[in-house]
Amino acid sequence: MKSAAPSAGESVTGRGASITRAYEEIRDLIVYGRLAPGTRIIESDIAVHLGVSRTPVRSALHRLQQEGYITAVDRAKERRLVVAPLTQSDALELFLMVGQLEGLAARLAAEQPATDRAALVTQMRALNGDLASAGRSVPSVPSRFFELDMAFHRSYVVAAAGPRLLALHEAIKPQAERYTRLYVNSLVDEIGKSVTEHEEINRAIEMGDPEAAEKAVEANWRNAANRLAQVIDHHGERGRL
Known part of the structure; x- marks a missing residue:
């Protein structure tokens, strides 16, 4: 037709x-x-x-x-x-998918020339430092944590990913954001763990170690999925049909 x-x-x-x-x-x-x-x-x-x-x-x-x-x-x-409802199983699948995509981007970032890596890591460390400071602030501003964490991860994705990877990332990442935005208030106490995991990513890219960079990003997202699962278990899933 x-x-x-x-x-x-x-x-x-x-x-x-x-x-x-x-x-x-x-x-x-x-x-x-x-x-x-x-x-x-x-x-x-x-x-x-x-x-x-x-x-x-x-x-x-x-x-x-x-x-x-x-x-x-x-x-x-x-x-x-x-x-679509927000469920533990869906969150796990999405976070692991994002981890795979961003892990590939981190691998590509670690393969860049040393001068490019140095500039990128300087940017990433500044964002991670701001995230650490925000985690110590009283009163805390959960939305600030969310924006800084987003900026940290996006920095190495934008710096290294090609158009196909960027397109896949743009399609998947906002779905994971739904969870983080809704449950961020309950994840405030976990910021220190994220900061530590981010520094592992920084070091791997700084040293030009593609495998370590990829593994560090995947571990960060896997751990984030586990932290979120505990929060969802406590507060309940949303919109389950």
Whole structure:
């Protein structure tokens, strides 16, 4: 079946831009928790909220479903879309996947010339130092921890990853962010452990040891998954269907 031609005044480029905008805005609503886990997704309501037609929203929702941000459930003989729940098993899978992707980026970073590695590690140590300071501050600001941790990891990904790796990272990482943003208040006491693990990453990249850099990043994410699992076990999963 042939796809419908663009309507009068609507270009393919314009339609593509509308889909991209709808996708990004809906994804942000989910990642930032403004659409809570388990919330029903009503296409017409989303279209009104974004100020666009239902066509780009439908395409955006299809992509978000493929990527795991939303899921379909059958209720009373009706198929509904809902924001994907936050569960221990899903968190473990996502964190390990991010660890693999970022581990590869760290390996590539450790293979860069010494001058490039030195500049990168200087940046990473500054971010990790700020994270350590934030962990000692009273009162604590959990959102600050989150932003500094994100910046630390993104620094070596951006510095070394190619376009394919970056695209995969951009697709997966925000899904892991959903967990960190929601449970960050309960992870404050674990900041010191993250800082120590980050320094292992710094040293490996500084020494130009690709294998050690990759393993250090994977260990950091694996440990983060275990810490998060304990928090979820205590506070409960969110939006389980």
